[in-house]
Amino acid sequence: MMHLPLVVSEPNRFLTAVRAATGGAGLVAAGVTTLQVNVGKRCNQACKHCHVDAGPARTEEMPAPVAEACLAVLGRWGIKTLDITGGAPELNPHFRRLVTGARALGATVMVRHNLTVQDSPGQHDLPAFFAANEVTLFSSLPHYTAEATDRQRGQGTFDASVRAMRALNEVGYGRGHPTRGLTLVHNPVGAFLPGGQAQLERDFRRVLEGAHGVQFDRLVSLANMPIERFKSWLAKTGQLESYCDKLEAQFNPATLPGLMCRSTLSVSHTGALFDCDFNQMLDLGVLEGPRSIEALLAEGPGALVQRSIATASHCFGCTAGAGSSCGGALT
């Protein structure tokens, strides 16, 4: 099947598939329980699969007024969870203020922590900071072998990740503690969908605990999204069309109720609002309600709560097979 993937003006085959599965309803939000804040594109790594195109040379970062507006929205509109992502979000100078500010408001805080950022200047105390603020961690580790992880993330990444996990274990992460959760995030090292999540978790646990003596609480598996750097890699290796076709062919309607866009609102470093981080990278803004964090603060969520979600063919990456969301497989 020939098609140009991810061009928004193309007939929206994802929406057609969703409408067929939902009796015409389409994809509609069910509320806003999580504010996901992307604080910028700077990262200590430059992974091959990165959907943000993040790296050490990127300079975009959320300034203090936008970070403060995010906190004010949490407080004023009673959003329960702050999910902080990047880049490596810890490298934003306002990262710790976001964490402590949200905790002071009683919100739960999740951080997309890439582990190796602990080796960056001034970041060695991150495990203690996370523990003190009861931050839940989602940490990507593509594979339990050094060879596969380093191939995707760069030489030495696996060993640095294991060292970082050890530091987290020492302050209680990965050991079943109720407020020190460490979830590993696996994504395939290539143009295929992730394997069964339960078996992968067993394999990761066997090798990481058995051979390296480090622990984690659970593992989730995510499909690689065919956007940004991973899309370029697919195109360069002649696999873009076949990968997109594979995602589309495995569309699973049972994944729709749990899609993160139904309960999450995503904020860019400039304060613009999106349905999810992937849409943010494609500059597909929210279709209804306030369009910026400042407008959300002033006006309230309004039409955002039950908004129609902006979709395009990349959305098949969330609904293929067992599904893929920030929380892992959906079915």
Ligand code: SF4
């Ligand atoms: S995938 Fe994560 S760790 Fe890797 S470059 Fe992107 S933001 Fe950084």
Ligand code: SF4
């Ligand atoms: S990419 Fe996934 S989370 Fe984002 S709008 Fe599409 S289905 Fe929803």
